[in-house]
Amino acid sequence: MADLAVSDLVVGYGPVRALRGVSMRVPSGSIVAVLGANGAGKSTLLRAISGTLRFHRGSCQGVVTLGDQRLTGLDAASVVGRGVVQVPEGRRVFARMTVEENLRAGGLGRSRRDYAKAHDQVAALFPVLKERARQRAGLLSGGEQQMLAIGRALMAGPTTLLLDEPTLGLAPLMAARITETIKEINSLGTSVLLVEQNVAMALSLASHAYVLEVGEVVLEGTAAELRESDEVRRRYLGIGDAVEGALETRTLSRWS
Amino acid sequence: MTTFVELLVNGISIGAVYALIALGFVIIFKATEVVNFAHASLLLAGGYLVARLWPVVGFWAALLIGVAAAALVAAAIEFLVIRRANVASHSVLAIVTIGVDIVITTELTRQIGTDVLAMGDPWGSEVVRFGGVTLAETRIVALVTAAALITAFLLAFKYTGWGVAMRAAAEDAETAALMGVRLGRVSMSAWAVAGGLAAVAALFLCVFPTPGLDRSTSLVALKAFPAAILGGLDSTTGALVGGLIIGVTESMMSGYQNDMAFLGRGIGDVAPFLVMLVILLIRPAGLFGTKELARV
Numbered sequence: 006m007a008d009l010a011v012s013d014l015v016v017g018y019g020p021v022r023a024l025r026g027v028s029m030r031v032p033s034g035s036i037v038a039v040l041g042a043n044g045a046g047k048s049t050l051l052r053a054i055s056g057t058l059r060f061h062r063g064s065c066q067g068v069v070t071l072g073d074q075r076l077t078g079l080d081a082a083s084v085v086g087r088g089v090v091q092v093p094e095g096r097r098v099f100a101r102m103t104v105e106e107n108l109r110a111g112g113l114g115r116s117r118r119d120y121a122k123a124h125d126q127v128a129a130l131f132p133v134l135k136e137r138a139r140q141r142a143g144l145l146s147g148g149e150q151q152m153l154a155i156g157r158a159l160m161a162g163p164t165t166l167l168l169d170e171p172t173l174g175l176a177p178l179m180a181a182r183i184t185e186t187i188k189e190i191n192s193l194g195t196s197v198l199l200v201e202q203n204v205a206m207a208l209s210l211a212s213h214a215y216v217l218e219v220g221e222v223v224l225e226g227t228a229a230e231l232r233e234s235d236e237v238r239r240r241y242l243g244i245g246d247a248v249e250g251a252l253e254t255r256t257l258s259r260w261s
Numbered sequence: 262m263t264t265f266v267e268l269l270v271n272g273i274s275i276g277a278v279y280a281l282i283a284l285g286f287v288i289i290f291k292a293t294e295v296v297n298f299a300h301a302s303l304l305l306a307g308g309y310l311v312a313r314l315w316p317v318v319g320f321w322a323a324l325l326i327g328v329a330a331a332a333l334v335a336a337a338i339e340f341l342v343i344r345r346a347n348v349a350s351h352s353v354l355a356i357v358t359i360g361v362d363i364v365i366t367t368e369l370t371r372q373i374g375t376d377v378l379a380m381g382d383p384w385g386s387e388v389v390r391f392g393g394v395t396l397a398e399t400r401i402v403a404l405v406t407a408a409a410l411i412t413a414f415l416l417a418f419k420y421t422g423w424g425v426a427m428r429a430a431a432e433d434a435e436t437a438a439l440m441g442v443r444l445g446r447v448s449m450s451a452w453a454v455a456g457g458l459a460a461v462a463a464l465f466l467c468v469f470p471t472p473g474l475d476r477s478t479s480l481v482a483l484k485a486f487p488a489a490i491l492g493g494l495d496s497t498t499g500a501l502v503g504g505l506i507i508g509v510t511e512s513m514m515s516g517y518q519n520d521m522a523f524l525g526r527g528i529g530d531v532a533p534f535l536v537m538l539v540i541l542l543i544r545p546a547g548l549f550g551t552k553e554l555a556r557v
Binding site: 055056057060080081082085086090091093097099100101102106109110111113114157158161 | 422425426428429432433434435436437438439440441442443444
């Protein structure tokens with residue numbers, strides 16, 4: 006087990022800077038949250054860690070390390086091989102394949118024994134996936150697809166799990182269920198880097214959090230500190246002086 | 262009636278061979294989204310090696326080498342050209358494959374010259390009689406071999422880790438990479454398999470009743486293009502059905518062309534393309550082309 010560390014990460018898509026010198030740390034066994042509005046660079050951060058920037062014509066400088074191993078420059082499959090696995094935003098299950106085949110795609114290249122172990126673990130976490138093993142993934146509900154996406158990532162046996170907005174677009178009950186599951190996965194020893202817009206949920210899970218704005222870390226601290234911070238309460242939790250909040254609104258730049 | 266049965270079986274047999282070619286075409290398209298116009302040259306390369314090598318090493322060894330070589334050439338095209346071409350659009354890569362096709366075919370045509378090369382196969386011009394129906398042995402072997410290869414491929418595609426990786430990469434390459442699928446290996450193996458299948462097809466396109474391999478063999482292989490397209494470019498089932506439709510149509514049209522003299526001579530050669538046009542007018546995505554099935 007090792008800490009995931011990002012230092013001075015600068016990412017650009019052509020002329021557009023999406024991240025400008027971001028540094029953060031996910032200590033082994035912890036849950037760390039990254040908060041921020043649309044376009045703050047949250048997904049870009051995960052792409053840079055997972056090595057999928059090239060699918061979006063992005064380029065990066067800076068270093069991502071896992072313990073003493075460098076992840077920067079590796080292709081996506083090798084990053085997975087080092088134990089850092091991402092559950093992408095919008096679930097992205099393989100809709101034309103069955104639930105079982107999706108899980109299999111997550112655990113390719115593992116030994117038969119590791120595979121069986123991971124499969125049992127996923128079945129215990131998400132019994133519904135076992136019931137629907139032979140159904141096409143595209144026919145699952147949104148919440149079930151999210152479970153499948155997480156289960157598929159777990160099949161790779163991650164030591165660090167990167168979650169990109171896992172509760173986006175889910176009914177409150179289902180979102181709560183996913184939140185519980187993340188806690189459970191973490192309690193089994195997997196570090197989690199959680200990217201969320203749902204700040205209340207993220208801060209309830211995480212021990213530590215970073216707030217991204219326009220490609221930079223503007224705030225960081227323990228979850229308790231951030232929950233108490235006026236800035237976060239006003240901007241993201243909708244608590245506090247409404248008038249003052251309205252005056253401070255500012256336009257965030259966006260990119261595709 | 263016997264003529265009809267003969268034509269039907271011959272059509273299915275040649276259709277199965279077309280299906281082998283079309284299948285390779287579809288695998289490459291699924292794995293790399295490239296329409297591979299160099300497919301006919303892969304086929305010619307495999308066939309050429311078999312024809313040149315059998316007098317030296319014997320037929321079976323020659324066949325093995327031919328298949329392996331075609332697979333290797335295909336993998337090399339993927340590795341040296343397709344993977345390195347840093348272009349924004351897959352249609353550009355399709356044009357690139359036309360270039361590759363011209364290079365390989367030109368060289369092979371130069372080597373073959375005006376010769377007609379025998380394939381050295383053990384079936385020769387033997388025929389088998391069932392009742393009144395006379396069939397060439399080569400046609401039966403072609404049918405059985407193609408069916409076996411296609412079945413093996415489909416089973417592998419459905420059940421092996423390789424097949425799961427292929428399908429995952431075809432559906433969503435980025436997510437497949439996020440799950441640890443090595444896209445480079447997937448696409449290279451797809452090209453290799455397609456090349457190998459094309460070489461087997463080359464053998465059966467050149468045995469009896471065809472006189473042998475000559476420089477126009479790659480034109481014959483072109484008939485597999487309508488097979489792949491009318492079936493739906495991204496569907497393996499489509500490639501099989503498309504191959505059979507083209508094969509049977511061609512066989513029937515050639516067999517009965519005397520009864521259809523008003524259509525002119527050589528209608529059998531044109532028929533595959535006519536069928537393709539008609540089917541595409543009715544179903545633009547092909548018979549089994551992707552129908553999206555998703556609920557969110």
